[in-house]
Amino acid sequence: MDITYHMPVKVMMEKGIVIKKHYEFKGFGKKAFIITGKSSSKINGSLEDVEAALDKEGIDYYIFDRVEENPSLETIEDASKIGLEQNVDFIIGVGGGSPIDAAKAIAVMIKNPQLNKDNLITPEKLEALDVIAIPTTSGTGTEVTQYSVLTDHKNKTKRNLGQEVFPKLALLDPKYTEKMDLDTTVSTAIDALSHIIEGYLNRHANDITDALAERGIKIWGECKDDLVSGDIKNTSREKLMIASNIGGMIIAQTGTSLPHGMSYPLTYHKGISHGFAIGSLYKEYLKIFKDRKKVNKIYELLGLESHKEFEELMDKLVKVHIHVTQDEIKKYTDEVWENKEKLANHPEDILYEELFFIYTNSLLYI
Ligand code: NAP
Ligand code: ZN
Numbered sequence: 001m002d003i004t005y006h007m008p009v010k011v012m013m014e015k016g017i018v019i020k021k022h023y024e025f026k027g028f029g030k031k032a033f034i035i036t037g038k039s040s041s042k043i044n045g046s047l048e049d050v051e052a053a054l055d056k057e058g059i060d061y062y063i064f065d066r067v068e069e070n071p072s073l074e075t076i077e078d079a080s081k082i083g084l085e086q087n088v089d090f091i092i093g094v095g096g097g098s099p100i101d102a103a104k105a106i107a108v109m110i111k112n113p114q115l116n117k118d119n120l121i122t123p124e125k126l127e128a129l130d131v132i133a134i135p136t137t138s139g140t141g142t143e144v145t146q147y148s149v150l151t152d153h154k155n156k157t158k159r160n161l162g163q164e165v166f167p168k169l170a171l172l173d174p175k176y177t178e179k180m181d182l183d184t185t186v187s188t189a190i191d192a193l194s195h196i197i198e199g200y201l202n203r204h205a206n207d208i209t210d211a212l213a214e215r216g217i218k219i220w221g222e223c224k225d226d227l228v229s230g231d232i233k234n235t236s237r238e239k240l241m242i243a244s245n246i247g248g249m250i251i252a253q254t255g256t257s258l259p260h261g262m263s264y265p266l267t268y269h270k271g272i273s274h275g276f277a278i279g280s281l282y283k284e285y286l287k288i289f290k291d292r293k294k295v296n297k298i299y300e301l302l303g304l305e306s307h308k309e310f311e312e313l314m315d316k317l318v319k320v321h322i323h324v325t326q327d328e329i330k331k332y333t334d335e336v337w338e339n340k341e342k343l344a345n346h347p348e349d350i351l352y353e354e355l356f357f358i359y360t361n362s363l364l365y366i
Pocket of ligand 2: 140191195260274
């Protein structure tokens with residue numbers, strides 16, 4: 001047995017937590033750099049809460065609210081320049097995975113001001129400013145992972161920053177997700193489930209991550225009827241936030257696997273949201289596993305009887321149709337075949353043809 005489990009994030013979850021636990025912001029520095037998206041954090045109350053908590057602590061702050069979905073290296077560079085000018089001491093990411101991932105990359109770039117968008121992704125080990133994460137989606141679990149997924153327009157793909165930037169503190173309030181539209185709710189929920197499953201069906205899975213995964217799948221399964229009906233009760237919003245957090249804790253240990261790697265071209269080239277891009281591949285992905293023991297356990301924990309029922313569930317949830325040409329499928333398969341990290345996480349031998357068939361059977365031909 002050889003297990004390493006590393007989870008250095010202080011996680012606190014409660015309704016109203018940011019205001020109630022305002023003193024948690026103490027000790028990070030005199031000036032915060034708040035990194036957020038264009039509008040949702042102003043609507044769901046998270047930004048206002050963070051500002052109020054910082055005011056209570058007498059901490060100055062500057063807000064950068066221009067993070068786009070799937071944040072680009074260009075945005076990271078723009079924000080970092082501002083952060084340096086503003087002389088900020090620490091970073092607070094408020095929003096979905098995009099602003100929080102951006103916050104992590106900005107924390108690295110500000111600490112290493114010699115870097116720019118073209119050389120930020122480097123094998124060299126880099127330090128970062130402290131990051132606090134306030135997630136407002138229940139999907140990525142980025143508040144408890146070291147990853148920062150960035151869009152690299154030069155290479156026309158999404159890439160992991162490759163540094164270990166675990167937030168120091170994650171404050172979770174499901175209230176922020178209560179008014180989220182159904183598409184974002186479902187897409188992010190699929191992302192959360194995919195992290196749990198890809199960490200469960202993973203070469204690096206161990207007894208600790210499996211324990212988290214089995215509980216996480218069960219909790220997610222309790223929300224599936226709400227996700228299908230579109231009537232998402234607040235109890236389900238809470239459960240989805242917990243499932244998302246569990247998913248993050250798992251992939252922080254195991255990494256994600258094939259569907260994540262395979263989804264990046266669908267998001268980059270076809271503009272499909274992260275969760276739906278992954279979800280569109282899941283029926284075929286679970287079909288190719290030779291060892292059915294853990295796959296059947298997933299269905300059981302979800303409250304499903306068979307792969308067919310899983311297919312029916314995904315058909316109800318993934319409401320996107322992705323049109324591709326044969327050449328595109330070949331190009332995407334080549335790209336994933338080069339992604340040695342994702343292939344290595346898949347616990348069984350896999351053929352190029354199997355990846356090709358996952359795409360072929362999941363997507364629609366033009
Ligand atoms: P997102 O890209 O952060 O946000 C998607 C949309 O949801 C945006 O329009 C955003 O609006 C909106 N939104 C956010 N919170 C909302 C709320 N509470 N109510 C209503 N709308 C809300 O979505 P995400 O799925 O959370 O993050 C996806 C990104 O995370 C991808 O880049 C993915 O690759 C990455 N990811 C990272 C990890 C990791 O471990 N680091 C893991 C998985 C995925 P605004 O733009 O106005 O804020
Ligand atoms: Zn994901």
